[in-house]
Amino acid sequence: MKDELLERFLRYVKINTMSKEGENKTPSTNEQFDLANILKQELEDLGLTNIKLTDECILTAYLKSNTNSNLHIGFIAHLDTIPGFSGKNVKPNVIYNYDAKDINLTHLTIKTKDFPFLKKLKGKTLITTDGSTVLGGDDKAGIAEIMNMLSYFKQNPNIKHHHIHVAFTPDEEIGGGIANFDVKDFNCAYAYTVDGGLYNEICYSNFNASSAVVTIKGLDIHPGSAKGHMLNASLIALEYQSLLPTFANPMYTEGLEGFIHLCSINGEVGQAKLEYIIREHDIKKLHILEKHMKDAADFLNKKYLKDTVSITITPSYLNMYEIIKKDKRSITRALNAMKKLNITPLILPIRGGTDGAKLTQMGLNTPNLGTGSYNGHGPYELACLEEMQIVSNILIQIASI
Numbered sequence: 001m002k003d004e005l006l007e008r009f010l011r012y013v014k015i016n017t018m019s020k021e022g023e024n025k026t027p028s029t030n031e032q033f034d035l036a037n038i039l040k041q042e043l044e045d046l047g048l049t050n051i052k053l054t055d056e057c058i059l060t061a062y063l064k065s066n067t068n069s070n071l072h073i074g075f076i077a078h079l080d081t082i083p084g085f086s087g088k089n090v091k092p093n094v095i096y097n098y099d100a101k102d103i104n105l106t107h108l109t110i111k112t113k114d115f116p117f118l119k120k121l122k123g124k125t126l127i128t129t130d131g132s133t134v135l136g137g138d139d140k141a142g143i144a145e146i147m148n149m150l151s152y153f154k155q156n157p158n159i160k161h162h163h164i165h166v167a168f169t170p171d172e173e174i175g176g177g178i179a180n181f182d183v184k185d186f187n188c189a190y191a192y193t194v195d196g197g198l199y200n201e202i203c204y205s206n207f208n209a210s211s212a213v214v215t216i217k218g219l220d221i222h223p224g225s226a227k228g229h230m231l232n233a234s235l236i237a238l239e240y241q242s243l244l245p246t247f248a249n250p251m252y253t254e255g256l257e258g259f260i261h262l263c264s265i266n267g268e269v270g271q272a273k274l275e276y277i278i279r280e281h282d283i284k285k286l287h288i289l290e291k292h293m294k295d296a297a298d299f300l301n302k303k304y305l306k307d308t309v310s311i312t313i314t315p316s317y318l319n320m321y322e323i324i325k326k327d328k329r330s331i332t333r334a335l336n337a338m339k340k341l342n343i344t345p346l347i348l349p350i351r352g353g354t355d356g357a358k359l360t361q362m363g364l365n366t367p368n369l370g371t372g373s374y375n376g377h378g379p380y381e382l383a384c385l386e387e388m389q390i391v392s393n394i395l396i397q398i399a400s401i
């Protein structure tokens, strides 16, 4: 199985599936269909049914239970790699029995002093690139692990399993693909995204998120005769930022701590605009941060002219835990699977959003499982084959009776 998993993974990472920011279509790039079409054929060969590939490049398929189960479980991974760093012409490089030393690639060196976790991977099989591209283990490791699970059930028909549904989706890295997902048609009690992170990771808490736009109206008067009249919107913008809690800033926060992040600031004398994102795992604390921002606007409107500062806050997404805590079957099942395999789970909050968070909001509880790949989104990316195999075993265990 390990050889098969490696062979699959190497095959998938060589296919360019970079998504692209700012395109007015889904998928953002047609190349994502190249991998989807290959997977579609492989799913057919593995005996799955009800295989569909939509115009938006969402590939779904179904493996009927081989017993009288009525539980339907979903497994989801994304097809695309990040737009910001090349995923073209990936040249995977397999290192057997890794010696825990610096890894010299054609274009760079992966140093153990920069990435101390490498020491723990001694003796393992690692897959890197030549250092000029991403590897695309995010998320082709997830795809390979799911496909490997399906292959295992085909090769071991005596192992009883529940109804299995799989989905491979586009444009996760630009946050666009999952909106077209037909949760009803997928027909699962719950699902798992298998994406990024450590092999024993399970994540079911992410940020609550909103965004804020603060606009400031100034009074632009010739500086020579400005005394007592001018309102400089740019200066008021700086004052506005200074009224926000200093340490609620992503530079100073980690773990479950939230933040207000100033994404952009544009200003002249006559007008200024500040754009923020607000993030908190706890919805009540998110609302407190939002209140700080409104209070700062109110304060400045009292200090200067009424309507000098206006603020619009728009909710973006919610912490999936707010929904999952009402029905924890997906978590219990994953934790039990890890327990059976003697794996200590690592339960981590996600400092961002996931496709699973959106799916959970759309009615399909979808926590995330890690893949055994490291350093995603850059040329230092690598994957550990043995850990990928463990993830695939976890998936098999989750789907088994």
Ligand SMILES: [Zn+2]
Pocket (backbone or CB within 6 Å): 078, 138, 139, 172, 195, 196
């Ligand atoms: Zn990913």
